[in-house]
Amino acid sequence: ISSVPSIENLTLLPTKPSFREHRQSKHNRNSYSIDSIPRQTILKALQSRPPPASERRASVSMDAVVMKDDGPKTDSSNMPHSQRLAEALSELNLQSDDMSASKMAALASPCFFHKKFDQAVNLDKVLDEMEDDEFSHSRLMQTATSVREVSKQLQRRPIKMTIRNIMIVTKARDNELVLLTRQLAEWLLCTPRYGSDVGVNVYVDHKLRKSKRFDVPSLLAKDKRFENMLRFWTPDLCWESPEKFDLVLTLGGDGTVLFTSWLFQRIVPPILSFSLGSLGFMTNFEFAQYKESLSKIMGDAGMRVNLRMRFTCTVYRYQKHAPSDAPQHIEAEQFEVLNELVIDRGPSPYVSNLELYGDNHLLTVVQADGCIFSTPTGSTAYSLSAGGSLVHPDIPAILLTPICPHTLSFRPMLLNDSMLLRVAVPRNSRATAYCAFDGKGRVELRQGDHVTIAASQYPFPTVLSQPTEWFDSLSRTLRWNTRGAMQKAWDGDETTCANGDEQDTGFDIDIDDDMDRDSGYSAEGSSAGGRDSPIRKGVVLPFL
Structure with a gap:
């Protein structure tokens, strides 16, 4: 936020920096852009001062942001940063008579999943009813149940959309995958779609532009129109224009999926992952059936999407010599995490000493x-190896799993996803700590620093192959509840002899004289109260 506490600073966003510039700006301590303020802070500040009911009922389009700034601007260049932020957020809610939601267009996610939820649920009406003093408990339960049911239906219902631009993410260092990428790209370009005699636009990694195995010249020679249809993506393009892509295909394993999540730090297109790696918890489509799978998704069947939860992790640096009117902590790095945030002691010989806060408690x-x-997506990764539980991706929760805790009573637990967590290194701590975000961007937390963990407003949508794919992936990768051989039944199946005759499977022993029949090794009787049981006979067996 600039020194002028005006709504213009929040609604008129500056030109987006490149992906590299964004990463470098996170290390600039004097950066006060809209990206330097955690979205969780902005949203909570907006919710703390709701507009009047008359404003929320106003029908204002979210496509345009109304600007009104008739009053004189106050000179607040010497104003503390926290006060400037508070005044700017106050103006965002109270400056004009228009609905404040229209001014949040710059903060609202353009993800079409969010838009569908907003259209299905009249949130303004729900909030108005909750503000009423006569809002009953039964009405509250009905509202909560309705919201959950709508959320379920949105994920169960197939999404039919016109797919014009497809991005392919490949492990470029794997030569076999480069050849498969060429095969997939050629099929997407050549297969007629949507009334045209050619296919859709295909984006491949810019590293394959000069690859001999991918062979761009021979692919373009098949049709002159392919010169405009075959394009190359870069991390900057994913950062600046994620809405360009209607569908993302990954060729590799779970690491390729995590890399895709790292590319899209904001809006994420639907992800369809082909299993071409070592494990594959999130890669549930077979590449051998890619033609059938893609034709089904791009046709009338549509696709079902699972919105996987992500974390927004923000690192704050402690300013030891900061002026009294300046904030003691300044935001440094911010990451969107799909699997986990790991905080460890690093090379220090001392046990880490970390303060855990939940909603500032x-x-x-x-x-x-x-x-x-x-x-929940990362529950099958590092957390599982450290003793954590398996959690279904549809469950909104934050898993806290300690690594070799000093007290044995510190067990893994699941926390509410609405809780804002903060992990701080005390100023008097003997050692520092290190953070790893999905195995990338390892950052040191020095004394006084802290990191916040909150549920991200940008989920990671993955295309479902079938409703039971999560359980199938556990059975396939972890051999979940799988044993080498099943226990045989007493009445066996009919078998066939060598001469072709059916073999009799009945028992050919003398069952009546079988004294062990009640111990579980015969076809009849009970080990506790059978006819020949010592309990029924009143016989006490001597100890041998």
């Missing part, structure tokens, strides 16, 4: 080698 002090904050 001290929950506990973690004394361990570290701790893992995992999403």
Whole structure:
């Protein structure tokens, strides 16, 4: 936010920096752009001062942001940053008579999943009813149930959309995958779609532009129109224009999917992952059937999408010599995490000493080698190896799993996804701590620094192959509840002899004289109260 507390600073966003410039700007301590303020802070500040009901009932289009700034601007260049932010947020809600939601267009996610939810649920009406003093408990339960049901239906209902631009993410260092990428790109370009005699636009990694295995010249020679249809993506393009892509295909394993999540730090297009890696918890489509799968999704059947939860992790640096009127902590790095945030002691010989806060309330002090904050998607990764539980991706929760805790009573737990967590290194701590965000961007937390973990407003949508794909992936990758051989039944199946005759499967022993029949090794009787049981006979067996 600039020194002028005006709504213009929040609604008229500056030109987006490139992906590299954005990463570098996170290290600039004097950066006060809209990206330097955590979205969780902005949204909570907006919710703390709701507009009047008359404003919320106003029918204002979200496509345009109305600007009104008739009053004189006050000179607040010497005003503290926190006060400037508070005044700017106050103007965002109270400056004009228009509905404040229209001014939040710059903050609202353009993800079409969010838009569908907004259209299905009249949130303004729900909020108006909740503000009423006569809002009953039964009405509250009905509203909560309705919201959950709408959320379920949105994920169960197939989404039919015209797919014009497809992005392919490939592990470029794997030569076999480069050849498969060429095969897939050629099929997408050549297969007629949507009334045209050619296919759709295809974006491939810019690293393949000069690849001999991908062979761009021979592909373009097949049709002159392919010169405009075959394009190349870069991390900057994913950062600046994620809405360009209607569908993203990944060729690889779970690491390729995590890399895709790292590319899209904001809006994420639907992700369809082909299993071409080592494990594959999130890659549930077979590449051998890619023609059938893509034709089905791009046809009348549509696709079902699972919105996987992500974390917004923000690192704050402690300013030891900051002026009294300046904030003591300045935001540094920010990451969108799909699997987990790992905080460990690094090379220090001392046990890490971390303060854990939930909604600004001290929950506990973690004394361990570290701790893992995992999403439900990441529950099958590092958290599982550290003793955490398996959690279905549809469950909105934050998994807290300690790494070798000092106290044995510190067990893994699931926290509410609406809770804002903060992990701080005390100023008097003997050692520092290190953070890893999905295995990338390892950052050191020095004394006084802290990191916040909150549920992201940008989920990671993955295309479902079938309703039970999560359980199938557990059985396929972890051998979940799988044993080598099943226990045989007493009445076996009919078998065939060598001469072709059916073999008799009945018992050929003398069952009546079988004294062990009640011990579980015969076809009849009960081990506790059978006819020949010592309990029924009143016989006491001597101890041998």
